[in-house]
Amino acid sequence: MATTTAAAYGALIASLLLLLVAGAAADDGAALLEVKKSFRNVGNVLYDWSGDDHCSWRGVLCDNVTFAVAALNLSGLNLEGEISPAVGALKSLVSIDLKSNGLTGQIPDEIGDCSSIKTLDLSFNNLDGDIPFSVSKLKHLETLILKNNQLVGAIPSTLSQLPNLKTLDLAQNKLSGEIPRLIYWNEVLQYLGLRGNQLEGILSPDMCQLTGLWYFDVKNNSLTGEIPDTIGNCTSFQVLDLSYNRLTGSIPFNIGFLQVATLSLQGNKFTGPIPSVIGLMQALAVLI
Numbered sequence: 001m002a003t004t005t006a007a008a009y010g011a012l013i014a015s016l017l018l019l020l021v022a023g024a025a026a027d028d029g030a031a032l033l034e035v036k037k038s039f040r041n042v043g044n045v046l047y048d049w050s051g052d053d054h055c056s057w058r059g060v061l062c063d064n065v066t067f068a069v070a071a072l073n074l075s076g077l078n079l080e081g082e083i084s085p086a087v088g089a090l091k092s093l094v095s096i097d098l099k100s101n102g103l104t105g106q107i108p109d110e111i112g113d114c115s116s117i118k119t120l121d122l123s124f125n126n127l128d129g130d131i132p133f134s135v136s137k138l139k140h141l142e143t144l145i146l147k148n149n150q151l152v153g154a155i156p157s158t159l160s161q162l163p164n165l166k167t168l169d170l171a172q173n174k175l176s177g178e179i180p181r182l183i184y185w186n187e188v189l190q191y192l193g194l195r196g197n198q199l200e201g202i203l204s205p206d207m208c209q210l211t212g213l214w215y216f217d218v219k220n221n222s223l224t225g226e227i228p229d230t231i232g233n234c235t236s237f238q239v240l241d242l243s244y245n246r247l248t249g250s251i252p253f254n255i256g257f258l259q260v261a262t263l264s265l266q267g268n269k270f271t272g273p274i275p276s277v278i279g280l281m282q283a284l285a286v287l288i
């Protein structure tokens with residue numbers, strides 16, 4: 001008797017779970033249709049976005065088991081229009097790639113609700129406005145690529161709270177203010193691309209706390225002050241590009257201790273002699 005009841009309950013719970021899963025998946029389909037509404041120029045490229053089976057729609061990848069949307073890849077489709085706040089309803093998204101379209105408007109705050117996301121690539125669009133603070137809620141985020149847009153404002157210092165962030169590429173925007181010092185205390189970060197913005201302030205002595213970093217590029221900003229003496233401790237750096245800023249003072253001699261493949265310092269306002277140790281570097285390219 002007891003076992004029959006248990007079995008009945010088991011069956012009931014199983015069917016409830018199935019209903020929940022099916023419900024969640026159906027919601028994802030509705031959310032995708034909302035997202036589509038904010039895009040323009042979709043006629044030719046998202047024509048199959050209709051009907052029930054959203055997992056078969058172009059650029060949509062679903063989880064095999066739950067049928068929830070796990071990845072959205074609409075890169076290089078000439079999409080215009082905006083990124084809908086409805087994207088925040090896609091809770092199971094692990095990856096969003098909208099690279100190389102003509103998207104405008106702001107990055108919606110609701111992007112911070114995509115709590116499973118690991119990769120967010122919105123590069124090569126015309127997005128403007130600030131980088132939303134809500135991005136800092138994405139604790140699984142590993143790759144954030146927003147380069148080649150029209151983003152303004154400061155780099156949110158709260159990005160330093162992302163424990164898994166390996167790649168941060170914000171190059172070729174209109175970001176201003178200082179590079180948040182807390183960013184330098186991220187031991188997981190491997191790639192920091194800030195080239196071609198309007199960043200000011202000094203290079204922090206903390207920059208060599210980035211013990212996992214190999215790529216450091218702040219070319220073509222408005223950074224001032226001297227290269228910190230701690231530079232010799234940036235031993236993991238492979239690419240160090242400080243060129244085309246307003247850096248002054250003398251080039252610290254211990255920069256020659258770096259094991260970098262590329263070192264670019266040209267286009268600054270350095271004074272004093274070039275440290276002779278630089279001539280001994282094994283680097284492939286040294287530009288002073």
Ligand SMILES: *[C@@H]1O[C@H](CO)[C@@H](O)[C@H](O)[C@H]1NC(C)=O
Pocket residue numbers: 064
């Ligand atoms: C989903 O199915 C595809 C194709 O059969 C397979 O390659 C992939 O590993 C599966 N993913 C998961 C999470 O089971």
Ligand SMILES: *[C@@H]1O[C@H](CO)[C@@H](O)[C@H](O)[C@H]1NC(C)=O
Pocket residue numbers: 073074075095096097119
């Ligand atoms: C998206 O699709 C493009 C073209 O197929 C591919 O090159 C790119 O790696 C994909 N993006 C992701 C995040 O998988």
Ligand SMILES: *[C@@H]1O[C@H](CO)[C@@H](O)[C@H](O)[C@H]1NC(C)=O
Pocket residue numbers: 196220244
């Ligand atoms: C620096 O950025 C400006 C504005 O984007 C651009 O016009 C200029 O060519 C860049 N300079 C270098 C040296 O990259």
Ligand SMILES: *[C@@H]1O[C@H](CO)[C@@H](O)[C@H](O)[C@H]1NC(C)=O
Pocket residue numbers: 229230231233
């Ligand atoms: C470089 O790192 C070593 C070991 O962590 C430390 O003792 C030293 O003070 C650092 N040098 C500079 C110039 O920061």
